[in-house]
Amino acid sequence: MAVSTAKPPRVPSSSAKRRAGRSAPGGVGPGGLGIATLWLSVIVLLPLAAVTAKAFENGPGEFVDAINAPAARAALLVTLGVSLVVTVINVVLGTLIAWVLVRDEFRGKRIVNALIDLPFALPTIVASIVLLSLYGPQSPFDIHLNATRPGLVVALLFVTLPFVVRSVQPVLIEIDREVEEAAASLGASNRTIFLKIILPTLAPAVLGGAGLAFTRAIGEYGSVVLIGGGIPRETEVASQYIQKQFEIDRFANGAAISVALLIIAFVVLLGLRLVGSRAARREEAAR
Amino acid sequence: MILSRTSRLTLRTVALTYLFLLVAVPIVLIFYRTFEDGFVAFWESITTPAAISALSLSLLIVAIVVPLNVIFGIATALALVRGRFRGRGLVQAIVDLPFAVSPIVVGVSLILLWGANGWFGFIEKDGGFKIIFALPAMILATIFVTLPFVVREVEPVLHEIGEEQEQAAATLGASRWQTFWRITLPAIRWGLTYGIVLTVARSLGEFGAVIMVSAGVPGESQTLTLLVHGRYIDDHNTFGAYSASTLLMILALITLLLMTVLDQKRTER
Numbered sequence: 001m002a003v004s005t006a007k008p009p010r011v012p013s014s015s016a017k018r019r020a021g022r023s024a025p026g027g028v029g030p031g032g033l034g035i036a037t038l039w040l041s042v043i044v045l046l047p048l049a050a051v052t053a054k055a056f057e058n059g060p061g062e063f064v065d066a067i068n069a070p071a072a073r074a075a076l077l078v079t080l081g082v083s084l085v086v087t088v089i090n091v092v093l094g095t096l097i098a099w100v101l102v103r104d105e106f107r108g109k110r111i112v113n114a115l116i117d118l119p120f121a122l123p124t125i126v127a128s129i130v131l132l133s134l135y136g137p138q139s140p141f142d143i144h145l146n147a148t149r150p151g152l153v154v155a156l157l158f159v160t161l162p163f164v165v166r167s168v169q170p171v172l173i174e175i176d177r178e179v180e181e182a183a184a185s186l187g188a189s190n191r192t193i194f195l196k197i198i199l200p201t202l203a204p205a206v207l208g209g210a211g212l213a214f215t216r217a218i219g220e221y222g223s224v225v226l227i228g229g230g231i232p233r234e235t236e237v238a239s240q241y242i243q244k245q246f247e248i249d250r251f252a253n254g255a256a257i258s259v260a261l262l263i264i265a266f267v268v269l270l271g272l273r274l275v276g277s278r279a280a281r282r283e284e285a286a287r
Numbered sequence: 288m289i290l291s292r293t294s295r296l297t298l299r300t301v302a303l304t305y306l307f308l309l310v311a312v313p314i315v316l317i318f319y320r321t322f323e324d325g326f327v328a329f330w331e332s333i334t335t336p337a338a339i340s341a342l343s344l345s346l347l348i349v350a351i352v353v354p355l356n357v358i359f360g361i362a363t364a365l366a367l368v369r370g371r372f373r374g375r376g377l378v379q380a381i382v383d384l385p386f387a388v389s390p391i392v393v394g395v396s397l398i399l400l401w402g403a404n405g406w407f408g409f410i411e412k413d414g415g416f417k418i419i420f421a422l423p424a425m426i427l428a429t430i431f432v433t434l435p436f437v438v439r440e441v442e443p444v445l446h447e448i449g450e451e452q453e454q455a456a457a458t459l460g461a462s463r464w465q466t467f468w469r470i471t472l473p474a475i476r477w478g479l480t481y482g483i484v485l486t487v488a489r490s491l492g493e494f495g496a497v498i499m500v501s502a503g504v505p506g507e508s509q510t511l512t513l514l515v516h517g518r519y520i521d522d523h524n525t526f527g528a529y530s531a532s533t534l535l536m537i538l539a540l541i542t543l544l545l546m547t548v549l550d551q552k553r554t555e556r
Contacts, residue, residue, distance in 0.1 A: 032362050032365060032370075035359070036362045037378070039359040039362070043430055045381065046400055047396030047431070048388070050406050051395055053399075096298060096302055112303065115306060115310055118310055121543045122492065122536060123515075123535050124390075124492065124494050125494040126512075126532040126536055131313055133313060138525075158309055190290065212386075219388065219392065221494070221495035222494035226520070238389075239495065242391050246499070269383075
């Protein structure tokens with residue numbers, strides 16, 4: 001194919017940089033930019049602006065009160081607690097799975113590798129049904145996690161499975177194994193090699209995957225709606241609380257918790273970006 | 288780092304057991320429960336009038352959402368890669384935003400914007416055009432959650448191919464449109480296809496955002512995912528929920544297959 005070039009991905013070609021400022025022939029022009037901006041605004045920004053405005057409709061005091069209402073606070077705490085547990089398990093087992101998929105050889109590895117993406121492809125409500133069939137009232141193994149917090153954890157582990165694995169895997173493939181061999185030949189133990197060489201290299205990827213898993217977990221609805229049971233102050237998560245507030249027409253309350261979720265996700269992602277850029281700078285400096 | 292055989296096997300066992308219990312066993316169990324009474328029972332359950340209407344509604348939403356996402360997604364990707372303007376970082380962040388927003392918050396935001404008492408409530412009140420608790424809102428919700436896919440899959444390809452060929456075409460007198468159809472589009476086709484597959488999968492599978500803005504009338508305003516929920520919760524029809532789930536699962540497996548094939552195509556280049 002004539003278009004195939006061996007350039008590394010995500011790097012604009014040098015000529016692109018040279019031509020900066022002039023309108024590119026393959027570009028969209030100012031009209032296209034306007035359409036794209038309008039599209040993003042109508043679809044994404046305006047709805048989020050509307051929910052934020054609703055949350056602060058009666059001033060910041062009401063906003064704080066809505067979040068501090070006992071049931072709301074309980075839902076937020078359950079959400080954050082469960083999401084944190086899920087993230088920690090993902091960090092450990094996700095890294096471990098990535099390791100096994102990259103460094104180990106066994107039959108059927110490709111199938112296992114494809115299995116990792118399944119939770120992304122599977123609708124969340126199906127995930128809920130799937131997990132209920134195994135851990136619900138009709139459990140063939142007599143394991144009942146229906147309407148319990150462990151049930152929430154299992155559901156969230158299912159939907160967040162790919163994040164850490166898929167973020168660590170490529171880094172692990174790219175890692176320079178000669179450094180490990182050099183360390184080993186100098187007498188370093190596996191423990192030392194892991195802690196001093198592998199872990200620091202993997203850390204940004206693990207953290208990135210963990211952050212995505214966490215933000216996904218705090219907002220999740222479909223996979224927890226059936227297995228969680230939504231018992232107030234027990235297993236009711238924030239998204240279920242919001243949904244209930246809207247059902248009883250208490251829009252401002254629901255909007256306040258929505259904004260709280262948005263803020264948490266925003267802070268986590270911003271933190272990740274800062275950590276990521278710092279790691280990139282350090283790597284640059286090390287070169 | 289060279290692991291002893293024992294530790295290697297231990298790690299492998301832990302990883303496989305976890306995946307087995309979390310993913311493989313539940314899915315096999317659903318397939319088993321769906322087909323234990325034979326294929327006919329499954330077929331009858333997914334061809335009831337309510338199920339057929341749910342499938343057609345899901346497909347209708349996909350048919351509307353995909354072209355919109357393709358057109359505006361490519362435009363946004365082109366603007367981000369080829370355009371030089373202030374606030375590009377901001378636009379990048381907005382494109383990623385839907386990934387970080389809870390589906391319920393998506394639904395809630397749409398109600399507050401397009402609902403009868405929302406900012407754009409005049410459309411429903413004065414224009415008589417119902418958006419929330421009707422098809423338009425289900426489409427808006429689906430576009431919201433799938434917006435990043437096409438942009439994010441097309442963008443790296445545009446970076447990679449550079450601008451030389453587009454410039455050459457322009458030098459030889461090609462118009463913007465000709466350049467796009469003859470040069471840019473053929474170059475981004477696999478990335479675009481991958482983005483479309485992801486969009487279709489997510490559109491078929493979206494639940495939280497859609498249930499918030501759907502009228503939820505069985506046989507009328509239920510998508511496939513709402514049908515699963517409705518059958519399980521409202522009808523106590525566990526088998527019906529299982530068979531509708533299996534239908535969605537088969538669609539998901541096809542998606543997964545396409546993703547694997549397309550991923551190889553993309554990396555082959």
